[in-house]
Amino acid sequence: MASCWATTVGEAKGENPSAEITQSGAKSQESSNKITKDEWLISIENCNVDETTKKSQIEKVPSTLRHRHSNEDCFDPIVVSIGPYHHEKSELKAFEELKIPIAKKFCRDHGNQLSIEQLYEVVEKVGKSARECYAKGSTERYDDESFNRMMFLDACFVLHFVFILREENVSNWKETEQEVDPRQYTDYYQILVNRDLILLENQIPLLVLKVLMNFMFDGKGQKKSIHNFLERYNISNSAFRELDLDGAPHLLYLLWKNLASRPITKTLKQEQYVWETCRVWETYRTVTKLESVGIYVEPSKTGNLTHAEFKSHLTFGTLTLPPIFFNDLTKPLLLNLMAYEMCPHGPSDLGITSYICLMDSLIDRVDDVKELRKRRILFNNMDSDQELAQFFNQIAKDLVGDYSIYAEVKWKVDNHCQNKVQSSIAEWMHKYFSSPWSLFAFLGAIFTLALTAVQAYFTVFPGKKGDKTS
Structure with a gap:
């Protein structure tokens, strides 16, 4: 901007800009640095931006x-x-x-x-x-x-x-x-x-x-x-798609394209999902809380981390998530892919950043990690489940993803949770059928009630039994 000002002020005044530099005294120097609004606007209009300069393809980490x-x-x-x-x-x-x-x-x-x-x-x-x-x-x-x-x-x-x-x-x-x-x-x-x-x-x-x-x-x-x-470096459960090397800037881009790229197509209905999701983005439950209202997770068959689906059934729902393998390379890989997305000249899509935000919303405690491992969404080769839970909670701090990527899924999940009939049935089934012990306890209670009812019947009508035996 300084170079733009040097060429435009002199033109606006019809003077030699270098003459003002020779002025002495604090007051004169301060006066020479002041410009009028019109001169300032002219400097903006006449500022030359070098659009021929190539954008950096390999940038530094933000x-x-x-x-x-x-x-x-x-x-x-x-x-x-x-x-x-x-x-x-x-x-x-x-x-x-x-x-x-x-x-x-x-x-x-x-x-x-x-x-x-x-x-x-x-x-x-x-x-x-x-x-x-x-x-x-x-x-x-x-x-x-x-x-x-x-x-x-x-x-x-x-x-x-x-x-x-x-x-x-x-x-x-x-x-x-x-x-x-x-x-x-x-x-x-x-x-x-x-x-x-x-x-x-x-x-x-x-x-x-x-x-x-x-x-x-x-x-x-x-x-x-x-x-x-x-x-x-494949951290998904499917083989990499066919590579297109033409126009690819570097190897990290090829990894990003396989793991996170998606077609940028938005319909009016998807825009509605985005608008509604903004309202409920922070209200989503963890994996264990979702299961308490009848929403169960299952692995998808794709290796793209942006792929997630939700289907609502009569009394429960299924949330399909991409499986991911965690080892010593996973953390630096995800962080560098996220850094690549955040660069000024990086990809226009925030697939990895949005995936991290999604997983952070689903994982709060060790129990959430254990449930995702049991459902074969997470494969953990790190030291402990606690370490993996902390990883998502720490890495996602202050991150902002792309609302549109999972907007439809989040919108459908929210609608399912807002259905009182489905939620009540799901909570009842989760309470009594979430484990074999709770099922046995429920059946035992039913059996006890049945015996009590039979005993009460024959207590009230004792002659019925005697007549039948005679």
């Missing part, structure tokens, strides 16, 4: 997420840096030194008879486009040559791990890795590398990976390799 205490160690790499954001950190030096021997081995094994120089040159050609993928100012400390070298080594490193899971390499990859450094390639380091490669700030432009893969595989082979690699 501070609202990074500065939360519960999110510590979920956004920074532990063993290896990819791209400029965490490059040259001293704690990552060990794996940085491995990139050169890995690049040599990768080019030898997968270079299709091309020299390292030839492979480097194809990366060099897309260096300018790759630089534009990162946030403005984050690559200024690198000249073109040093930036292109970083892209080449990082691309070889990522593709090296991508190709480890190709079918023909699965059986012998551990033996071949001994050629690089046997100390570093343990199962423990594999887990840490897998974690680092899904971080938002640790992405490499997919266009860099593709120019190298073009010399190794056709389009089908590229998709298969990337698909096999991303499957290790």
Whole structure:
């Protein structure tokens, strides 16, 4: 805005703007800084916005997420840096030194008879486009040559791990890795590398990976390799859909697209759901409370986290939710996908953020987690159910999701709960039939009442029994 003002004020006054800078004295300087309303409006109208500047495809984690205490160690790499954001950190030096021997081995094994120089040159050609993928100012400390070298080594490193899971390499990859450094390639380091490669700030432009893969595989082979690699991060119960690499900015985007993307189509009825849901968004019950009014959860058959359905039956309802697997990679994966959605140039859909908000509304205590595990919605490989309950409660703090994603489901659930007849029947059935013991107790009470009634009958009419026996 300052540059806009410098060009417009002088034009408005018909004077040289630099003349005012020579004025001395506090009063004169204060006066020179004041502008009229008309001049201020002119400065806005004449301000030039550079619309040709490309939007960053790989952005930094928003501070609202990074500065939360519960999110510590979920956004920074532990063993290896990819791209400029965490490059040259001293704690990552060990794996940085491995990139050169890995690049040599990768080019030898997968270079299709091309020299390292030839492979480097194809990366060099897309260096300018790759630089534009990162946030403005984050690559200024690198000249073109040093930036292109970083892209080449990082691309070889990522593709090296991508190709480890190709079918023909699965059986012998551990033996071949001994050629690089046997100390570093343990199962423990594999887990840490897998974690680092899904971080938002640790992405490499997919266009860099593709120019190298073009010399190794056709389009089908590229998709298969990337698909096999991303499957290790699959936290849903279904296989990943077919990948479309065209236009994809990075690997994290492909994960997001499989787990959370959905067609953006809204009908007038859906808009009504959104309006009504805004009124009752905070009134929803946890899983255990829903069951008390006859609403039971069951797993869906899709791996998309935005997919949920509700069906109301005569005396109960079923809420269908996507199953999700929790392990050491799930928390950083979800947090980085959420960070990606929150970026100014991120996806337009808040699928992951909305899913976290939904799960937080369903989970309040350990009993809720246990019920979701019993219903095969949650598969927990974390230390305890309490830890998983705390995870959702902490991660969802101050988050705002997209009301439209689950609006229809929430609206139908609310209508079911507002039906007094259905709720009363459901509560009665939940009270007496929620467990075998309550069922036995209910049947025992019925049996006792029946015996009491029979005894009372024969007490009042004792002769009936005697006549019948005679």
